[in-house]
Every structure is written in C-alpha cells, then in structure tokens.
Amino acid sequence: MKLTCSDSVRLVNGTSLCSGRLEVKSEQSWSSVCEADFDQQDAEVVCRELGCGAPSVLQGALYGEVEAPMWTKEFQCGGHESALLDCGRSDSARSTCSPGKAVGLTCSEPVRLVGGASRCAGTLEVKRGEWRPVKYSDWNLRDYSWSLKEAAVVCRDLDCGSAVSTGSTNEASDRSVWWIRSDCVHSGSPLRECALSSSSSSSSIVELTCSGKSISDIIYDSNIFARSGVLDSEA
Structure with a gap:
C-alpha cells in the first residue's frame, strides 16, 4: 500500500x-x-x-x-x-x-519547468519545503550529473511526453539550489526524495525541453505519418 x-x-x-x-x-x-x-x-x-x-x-x-x-x-x-x-x-x-x-x-508532483515557451520547457525547479532550481552537474561527482535519462523522469512526472533536450544556464543569485542524485532517480524514487541541499550562489542550472506529448501520442502520430508516406508513394 x-x-x-x-x-x-x-x-x-x-x-x-x-x-x-x-x-x-x-x-x-x-x-x-x-x-x-x-x-x-x-x-x-x-x-x-x-x-x-x-x-x-x-x-x-x-x-x-x-x-x-x-x-x-x-x-x-x-x-x-x-x-x-x-x-x-x-x-x-x-x-x-x-x-x-x-x-x-x-x-501534482512538486516539480515544474519555468520560464520556457510552454509548461513542458524551461528551468527545472523542485519543491522540498521550498522551490529551488536544480544544479546541472559537478565534474567531480558522476552521481550528480544531469542527462536525458534524468530529464525523462521529469517529463514523465509532468505528463509532458519524452525528453527532447537538456542543458544548462548560468544563474548568479543568492538562491540555494538542489543537487539531484542520479542513482536515486534511477531507483524509481520521486525527484523530491532525491534532492539534497546545496548553498551555491552561482550555479549551472538545469534547463530541459520535453516533447509536450505523451509517448503513445508520439507513436500514433509517427504511424500516421508512415502510413501517409506509404500511401503517397503508391499513388
């Protein structure tokens, strides 16, 4: 239960x-x-x-x-x-x-993308007591690096389809940020449970873009496109 x-x-x-x-x-x-x-x-x-x-x-x-x-x-x-x-x-x-x-x-899960062109794109923020942006990576710590695998979890939680791209932007502010442990995310734990506090005031912050469609919608559209191509070639 x-x-x-x-x-x-x-x-x-x-x-x-x-x-x-x-x-x-x-x-x-x-x-x-x-x-x-x-x-x-x-x-x-x-x-x-x-x-x-x-x-x-x-x-x-x-x-x-x-x-x-x-x-x-x-x-x-x-x-x-x-x-x-x-x-x-x-x-x-x-x-x-x-x-x-x-x-x-x-x-809804306490995860959001802000500042993008839609709710399925932008700067990643996670709420654990308070909303904070997520640090992109640390070259010394492989378990704290961000990739499309981690991005896919966010897109799924937001019902935003699949992960299209992920990158970083530099943000200089007094806001604290979260570290997200990759191994924790891949274990199936909620993103907020994988967040650890970091007091860095100038950080490389996660930005990501999701497809904006569920995976089933993408597959359906692809099949329609493929069938259309076949029909066009036979005409």
Whole structure:
C-alpha cells in the first residue's frame, strides 16, 4: 500500500506519493472523508500540507471505496491554510457516505519547468519545503550529473511526453539550489526524495525541453505519418 501522510492527513492506496484516498486523523484513529464535505480549496490545503504540488484531480472512488469510520465534519478551508485541521469545520449533514463517494485526491508532483515557451520547457525547479532550481552537474561527482535519462523522469512526472533536450544556464543569485542524485532517480524514487541541499550562489542550472506529448501520442502520430508516406508513394 502506497502511503503519504503528515501528522493529521494521509493519502492511501494511491499510484504515487501525491495521490490516494484521503483520510484524516482524530483522537488516534483515521477516518475517511465524504466527497460532499470536501472541495477544491480543501484539496489545495491537503496538497500543500503533504508537500505536493497543486491538486489536479478530485474525484470519489479513485483509490478505493469509503472505509469506516467516517469523518463527521464538513471542511471550510479558505485555501491558504498550512494544514487541513487549521480550517474551519461544521457538522456534516451526513452520517454515512454513499459508495464511490470517498474523497480521492491527486496532487501534482512538486516539480515544474519555468520560464520556457510552454509548461513542458524551461528551468527545472523542485519543491522540498521550498522551490529551488536544480544544479546541472559537478565534474567531480558522476552521481550528480544531469542527462536525458534524468530529464525523462521529469517529463514523465509532468505528463509532458519524452525528453527532447537538456542543458544548462548560468544563474548568479543568492538562491540555494538542489543537487539531484542520479542513482536515486534511477531507483524509481520521486525527484523530491532525491534532492539534497546545496548553498551555491552561482550555479549551472538545469534547463530541459520535453516533447509536450505523451509517448503513445508520439507513436500514433509517427504511424500516421508512415502510413501517409506509404500511401503517397503508391499513388
């Protein structure tokens, strides 16, 4: 069972560290939440509390049916709170939750590309407490070098297809940067779990470009093009 949690909320049975069925902890026990008592602003708070990106999907029964006990309050978050239990609450009108109506939540991975021509190109930044750019390489440390293999993981996490190119740009600032361990990335760990702090103030920063299409879309387009070529040659 995949599990992501804080002291008071968790996502269970998800397909990644930032997805799953929402459960809330109260008096040492975990309770499922009914979809009718939860909205987009509440989801924003949960994703932030878990260190994930913005909510991308909020839908009941995505990650299993509701499990007892049930949370008996309706959340009233403003969206700016740092923890779900900091939000206002009122008594729920429901004592049970219909099948298929337990909150299933998918937050985006805390990875982004900024400053490019599209959301699938630009300077790589990873959030682990705070957003920081990623250092490109260190000639002394092979395990901290960046290549298309690492770029492919980012493109996949962002649903941006395949990696087209990767390079670096020099950035002189007071911002801290992340090192990303290549061996950690290749082990299948989330990018944020492979990030180590570096206080370098002038760094070679990762820039990358993804195809902007899923691999299946690329294969489909290629097949259409190939068939078109065959048909043209036979005409």
